[in-house]
Amino acid sequence: MSEYVIRFFLGGIVVSAFAMVGDILRPKSFAGLFSAAPSVALATLGIAVDRHGAGYAALQSRAMMAGAIALAIYSVVVCQTLIRSPLTAMPATLISLVVWLIVAFGLLAMFGGGT
Incomplete structure (x- = not known):
């Protein structure tokens, strides 16, 4: 239970710091990204x-980076599927989920995400 309390407070402090950075940047749509x-x-x-x-945390950080890169792609x-095809949002996102995976x-697999 104490791990969740620590995560809650630590997360809240860092959310506030990133929200301040996001508020300074333009456009304002970055505020959510940086929070x-x-x-x-x-x-x-x-x-x-x-x-x-540290070894376990390094493994977790590699997984987070892989997920972030995959999310960007x-x-x-x-976006390109919605612009270039007649698909609506639901089929486009479901098809693109395969790309993310x-x-x-x-x-x-390439950069050592194994345990």
Whole structure:
């Protein structure tokens, strides 16, 4: 239970810091990008280092980076699919999910995402 309390407070502090950075940047749409995801990742990695050591946290950070790269590619594929085809949002996202899975697991396989 105390791990969740620590994660809650640490995440809240880092969310606030990233929200301030996002508020300074233009356009304002970056504010959300710089608030939630990085702060949750940092809080999780901090707890992972404390509980399991640096090696485990390094493994988790590689998985987070692979997921982030895959999400960026997925987002581009969804946007391009919606622009260039007659598909609506649901089929485009479901089809593009395959791209996300291939990229994420491919990166993990190539760059040591194993336990």
